[in-house]
Amino acid sequence: MLTYSLSECGKKPIYRYIYECIKNDILSGTIPSGEKLPSKRSLASNLEVAVITVENAYSMLEAEGYIYAVEKKGYYVAEDMKAMFTGGIKAAEGNPSIPAAPSKKVLITKKHPRFDEEESSDCAVDQKKTYKYDLTMSSAGKGSFPFDTWAKLSRRILLDKEETFTRAPENIGVYELRSAIADYLYEAKGISVGKANIIIGPGTEYLHHILIQLLGRNSFTAVEDPGYRNVGRIYEANGVRVIHVPVDQEGMRTDKLPTKGTKLVHVSPSHHFPLGCVMPVSRRQKLLEWADQCDAYVIEDDYDSELRSDGRPITPLYMMDRERVIYMNTFTRTLSPSVRIAYMVLPEKLMSMYNEKLIFYSGTVSGFEQYTLAAFIKEGYYERHIRRMRNLGRKKRSIFLETLKASNLGKYVSFSEDKAGLYMIMETSEKIFQKKFRKILDEKSVKITQLGLYCYNSTPRFERRFLLCYGNLEERDMEKVIGIIEEAVKQSVKHGK
16 A cells, blocks of 8 residues: 655645655655555545545656556556666656667758648638638637726726836746746745746747757757648748657657757657657657767647646656656647747756847737736636636537537547547548548638648548647537538538449
């Protein structure tokens, strides 16, 4: 039986403290690979906590790949943990030196991505057309933004911070906001960051431009394929050569990363977009070993992590290596697309380079908005807003799932749900005429996105898979939209041999 002193958890949530204790015991070898863990009920009884507390801790460990569940038998520690982290947890959190891997030839093609071909085709979605049902917007829809609270804080900021409006905000962001972000990251995700290492910008695009200027244009940048396509576009537009690395069910294929010439890699380990997978700890360690070997940096895009509806937020990759990982996040997803505030946490070496080379930059985000957001976070409104958004997401997901089950789509369509975002992936059968299917939806004013549009090297299967972002739909419209999709599928079935 595992026994931990809960009096030592301090201000941390109990589930996170239990999670950290078990994780540390696994990494140090105290709990060996293959070991069966106590049942949730027995461990809860031993620690005198609620079963849901242990369940949340186990859920985090499972999502991150430290343990796995066997139906009707329980939870077991993942295999080869000791081999994975030679030397125990100190080696896991540091930068172990590893022998150089044999160099691989990397082919960089000049071809245009598949999404350019699709967007120019006669059946592509019209970007200028207004659609009645837009399933491409991964937001919570109308009524999700806390207007009353935001307006109240804005009025107060205008009165209390009058003197600040006569001077420009700090170039890396106002101290109050950087302090609020640092406190939030510690309380919500258990990571400790220096306030002086946080840079505020008007969206992640600006932050990528900062990294390009720090690291130069003479090296490769690796991005996920499929993935958020604008990342690669930004680097290519700035003259940086981009390598598109394939993604499987465990995230970016680290074995496909080149061993020479790459100084930056962009990943979303806690919630990959659009596939929704979580990178397990074994793959994370391989990624960090690659970065250490190649003297490269990893951009951790913590996309959508706050909106995870099942279990607790995944522990950031940043926790495993503060010297190699650049943590990046935005408030666009959790608040509103119009709130153009993002931030990144730079390792000490890069922060020193920034202070030496780019200190002349002026602040790029309105000080008024920064002070308002800082108050919104510090006074607990952001945490309550996140809880409300998660509850809203669970409710919408439940309704959408029930509506799907009540339909007859199952014959030619399969679905895989995403536990972090407000969308699902729909895969159509090979028996469906894709152009006809998309054309019917377009005529019925339903806008959906092909997964192939997020790929650089697409496959026929990605051309048959679609994102259905239901968060922006009103509940009363879900049945109508699924009915239209069902009718489009029926009309697009290939008949005969």
